[in-house]
Amino acid sequence: MTPILTVEGLDKGFVLHGQGGLALQVMQALSLELHAAECLVLAGRSGIGKSTLLKILYGNYLAGEGDIRLHFDDGTLSLAALPAHAWHSLRRDVIGYVSQFLRVVPRVSAREVVMEPLLARGADAHEASVRAETLLARLNLPERLWSLPPGTFSGGEQQRVNIARGFIGEHPLLLLDEPTASLDAANRAVVVELIHEAKARGAAMLGIFHDEDVRERVADRLLPLEAFMAPSLASPTPSSPSRGLAHD
Numbered sequence: 595m596t597p598i599l600t601v602e603g604l605d606k607g608f609v610l611h612g613q614g615g616l617a618l619q620v621m622q623a624l625s626l627e628l629h630a631a632e633c634l635v636l637a638g639r640s641g642i643g644k645s646t647l648l649k650i651l652y653g654n655y656l657a658g659e660g661d662i663r664l665h666f667d668d669g670t671l672s673l674a675a676l677p678a679h680a681w682h683s684l685r686r687d688v689i690g691y692v693s694q695f696l697r698v699v700p701r702v703s704a705r706e707v708v709m710e711p712l713l714a715r716g717a718d719a720h721e722a723s724v725r726a727e728t729l730l731a732r733l734n735l736p737e738r739l740w741s742l743p744p745g746t747f748s749g750g751e752q753q754r755v756n757i758a759r760g761f762i763g764e765h766p767l768l769l770l771d772e773p774t775a776s777l778d779a780a781n782r783a784v785v786v787e788l789i790h791e792a793k794a795r796g797a798a799m800l801g802i803f804h805d806e807d808v809r810e811r812v813a814d815r816l817l818p819l820e821a822f823m824a825p826s827l828a829s830p831t832p833s834s835p836s837r838g839l840a841h842d
């Protein structure tokens with residue numbers, strides 16, 4: 595079976611301009627294949643590059659060397675050097691992302707935050723609203739919060755809005771960055787259900803889950819990132835003394 599996503603020989607480093615141009619190499623020669631209807635879980639210690647990989651795949655970070663390709667029925671799309679407008683439609687139609695933290699926009703209600711991915715595709719507003727409310731109810735977000743902007747919500751409440759927004763669009767490829775990190779057991783179980791439902795409709799998922807129990811219930815395979823760690827995590831430029839590295 596053709597994979598939906600292939601990554602080959604991906605390198606990624608950062609130049610820390612605030613630290614005298616210190617170069618931080620994060621990953622080297624990372625390769626993976628992701629198929630429809632599977633959930634591949636990124637494993638490895640904090641700071642190894644799990645979130646960085648998801649951000650590269652969502653176009654938030656530029657990739658270094660390497661090849662990232664999406665495979666469609668009618669051809670292949672290389673994500674390196676993709677123009678900005680192409681990222682826009684890719685995120686609307688193909689790649690969904692549940693980031694670690696909700697990006698809060700003032701005055702936009704929780705319901706509207708969740709509806710937005712459907713409205714962006716031209717869905718009917720009433721239908722989008724009904725689907726948003728169904729998801730928010732499943733995630734046990736109290737109904738009195740639906741019409742309020744999530745800015746003042748607790749971390750767990752914001753995360754549930756973020757999860758509803760990530761799953762509503764039923765993208766064929768979903769990137770999940772610790773979606774259960776700040777949730778209680780009941781809501782973690784709802785997220786596990788959502789992941790199983792996404793798999794059942796054929797979605798491919800690449801996820802990060804610290805919770806052992808969640809990981810066991812959703813992972814079809816694990817990808818330990820240690821194997822792709824850069825040999826020296828930092829190489830200071832000659833003019834700058836070595837200083838503490840950034841951590842997440």
Ligand SMILES: Nc1ncnc2c1ncn2[C@@H]1O[C@H](COP(=O)(O)OP(=O)(O)O)[C@@H](O)[C@H]1O
Pocket residue numbers: 608609610618620638639640641642643644645646647839840841842
């Ligand atoms: N925008 C950035 N600028 C500089 N360094 C970064 C940036 N994003 C991540 N890093 C560094 O890359 C490494 C990997 O980070 P991250 O992908 O967040 O790790 P993980 O998600 O596995 O905990 C860390 O050392 C982190 O400090």
Ligand SMILES: [Mg+2]
Pocket residue numbers: 644645646842
């Ligand atoms: Mg992370």
